[in-house]
Amino acid sequence: MPQVDDPAAPRIAVVGATGAVGGTLLELIEDRALPYRHLALVASASSAGRTIRVDGRDHRVTELPRFAFGTVDAALFCAGEQVSREWVPVAVAHGALAIDSTAAFRMTPGTPLVVPQLDAAELGRRPAGGVIAVPGAATVPVVRVLRDVERRWGIRRIVVSTYQGASGAGHSGIEELQDGSRTVLQDPQATVPSTQFSPPLAFNVLPGIGEVLEDGSTLQEREVADEVRKVLGLPGIEVTATCVRVPMVSGHGAAVWTQCRSAVDRAELVALLRALPEVVVHDPGGPTPAALSDPDQLHVGRIRVSTTAPDGFWVWLATDNLRVGGALDAVRVVEELLARGAL
Template structure:
């Protein structure tokens, strides 16, 4: 497909242009899928056809995008032959089963789940760091988006590695309910109401166990044999992969906190040389899509002035070891490392003409 207009000007909406791709969003009714549809509209991602796909639960529902009503199709009955680009955000299990089908039918898949992030031959792409990975269409037909916990970290430490070298990264995440999708959001909201009405009541605990309302859960998802969780292991692996540093010492603790949206991360970075704080702040300020809050206040997920950026605060070079420093990162998990990174990948693919 020929390259479409790119650059600082947003591309024109090309709903009827033959060069624009036919796009499917698998998981269109979910938290990430809904954000994707907003971004497709807001960023005027060009498309010729837009297919919204979900499970039988939502099939037939109507969702308005770009002023047009779109009926949700059922994945089991959907024909990927009518698609050039398929966004997948319906969970890893769905991706494992259906991404190969979509690829076999000719679609280029941009997968926001964990299913293909460490698959050999699948580019794991953060466009701000390595858009050149999109110079050619991947042989396997799949481009993976790193997770919402990994993207903010890699975006701030990649240039730190180039300047001072990296010895170790320790990440502690504070992840809200939206990270667990619509069901997580609803359970936190219902549980909070339940406890506010009756402090002795036990809220429903289907998504989060124990209940998340008025609580902090020190573990997210499946626990592995060494006591870490799969998410912590995957987060470390994604950071190594995107940075291209397979031997880097990365360790993580992922914690669930009772907020609906957004996430925070406290990140300890240990370098190979002493770090000058002034130079570090200047380096972070120069990063694209990063806002530095170098003041006593720090960014919080609830008040991000621009949810498409990574917000950095609490920059502290250690008094006892000047080769190490702390950062606090606040992001909108549905956008950064979620829908926004997926849309940017397609924008880059279209600009490069590598569809």
């Protein structure tokens, strides 16, 4: 529904409203008819003053340092980890509930890390610290598939290989891939821009995402492993991730190997996956991120139980990363809070 006069409806701010995730978040607010009494759009100085139309109304973007967080009930942060670290405490200090889509507070003790399809019960009350974190787009599909697997067969080990499009680096990542692709097509020997991705992503595959750590893994790979453990409530489980950047504008794919504590029956596994909320199972076959029938669903295929180790299986996951695990989960958190009277 559009903006409402109901005093029970929340006042909402979107911090990072002009970014890739922020723009998708505003689309979802419209698509899902999220009720709100007031909507504030907040971004950096370079975007301040822009006008964005939401639900038939024009909203002017406010520069972040000039925004008064005391005027809203909830602030949805999707402007990057550094922005969240600086401004989420400010929002909370002024009485706003912060719903953060970045990695800034996901592993902070006492901060709930919420996947609404799995942890809606955690949204029955406002967290003491005033912050609700949403897992990363690479983590959400994995935990949504494996929560019921763990309950049925138990899990010993998880190996995740992700294939992530340029949109994970925001608008600038998308633009660099597009510009680089045009450059290479015109002149394969030309120098390709590589500000966001080094080496250039155009017609290439980059075998790591983010800062490289002392053990050779990347920061994002460590984050995926830590987030999977926290959401599944399995702090001691072995989780290994390899995160790869691929030359696709948007979308994520992931190959996930899971070793269970007992033998897995494939027919039962397929039935379990089909019963999961907001999941589309492609069996036989495998979905591709560029051709999803419904971008708000998690798509699962390539379901294979090992013939040599029947306690292990592979699945392939495909998602629209700007919606599933990003903007959509933040909106779903608000919806669940409203349904439970916690906002």
